[in-house]
Amino acid sequence: MKPARLVVATLSLLTLAGVWLFAAPFGLGYQPLGAPWGNATVDDLATGGALILIGLGSLITYCVLSTRDLLARTKPDPASDAR
Amino acid sequence: MSKPIVTVVASLAAALVGGWLMLAPFALGYRHAGTAWNHPTEVDFWTGVGVVVLALVALAASLASIRTELRVRGALPQPLRRAERQERKAAARAAKAAALAGQAGAGTGQGAPGGGPGGGPPTSAELRELLAPLVVALLSDLKTTEAETSGQAGNHLSGADPRPAPRTWS
Numbered sequence: 106m107k108p109a110r111l112v113v114a115t116l117s118l119l120t121l122a123g124v125w126l127f128a129a130p131f132g133l134g135y136q137p138l139g140a141p142w143g144n145a146t147v148d149d150l151a152t153g154g155a156l157i158l159i160g161l162g163s164l165i166t167y168c169v170l171s172t173r174d175l176l177a178r179t180k181p182d183p184a185s186d187a188r
Numbered sequence: 189m190s191k192p193i194v195t196v197v198a199s200l201a202a203a204l205v206g207g208w209l210m211l212a213p214f215a216l217g218y219r220h221a222g223t224a225w226n227h228p229t230e231v232d233f234w235t236g237v238g239v240v241v242l243a244l245v246a247l248a249a250s251l252a253s254i255r256t257e258l259r260v261r262g263a264l265p266q267p268l269r270r271a272e273r274q275e276r277k278a279a280a281r282a283a284k285a286a287a288l289a290g291q292a293g294a295g296t297g298q299g300a301p302g303g304g305p306g307g308g309p310p311t312s313a314e315l316r317e318l319l320a321p322l323v324v325a326l327l328s329d330l331k332t333t334e335a336e337t338s339g340q341a342g343n344h345l346s347g348a349d350p351r352p353a354p355r356t357w358s
Contacts, residue, residue, distance in 0.1 A: 108252040109253055111249040116198060119202050119239065119246070126231075143228075144217065145218045163194055163195055167191055
């Protein structure tokens, strides 16, 4: 696997880990709905949110930079357009 | 080039978050010491382990990507194949052997073929001509030093110098 693909795959998995952390307190039942949030729930939500931010933010930045590179490579030559 | 830097920063941040996830149950006290691990502790710890592993994989891949990019740009040398490496070693060995043969020829007074001012290793006559002023300067320096030391010894003992006269270099 090429390094770039591996990076994108791992960043996507990190984002999914953040989503899992967000859902775990409610999905696994250690935070009943309606009850005040405990330490574990607050920590899981904060850490999960941070992971989602890091993963999604870097993925979006990566996509934007890749698109910019692609556009710069496929930019038509102005000299050939003038002819 | 900025893409791998973004991913390096993101993976480092993710590794820190993973480390915090592993520590949080103990630091925040929702897992009491000496008791069995409860559900939140297990979730946080094992998710933290997974996050750290993923972050390290992403970091390694980003660094590999940076290295590839630097090689493409010429900032790092291209990796050599085994055949090229062996060829280079053989060439270096041959060059060393040729240099040693040239030195041996110069030592016996036979200049290496093709040697001289036009290029190639210098002959022994040229070397002698080059080194002669250096040898003369060294000898005069040695004479001066010996004369100074013998003069000091004579003053200190306030008598005749028992040592033999300094050698004369002719």
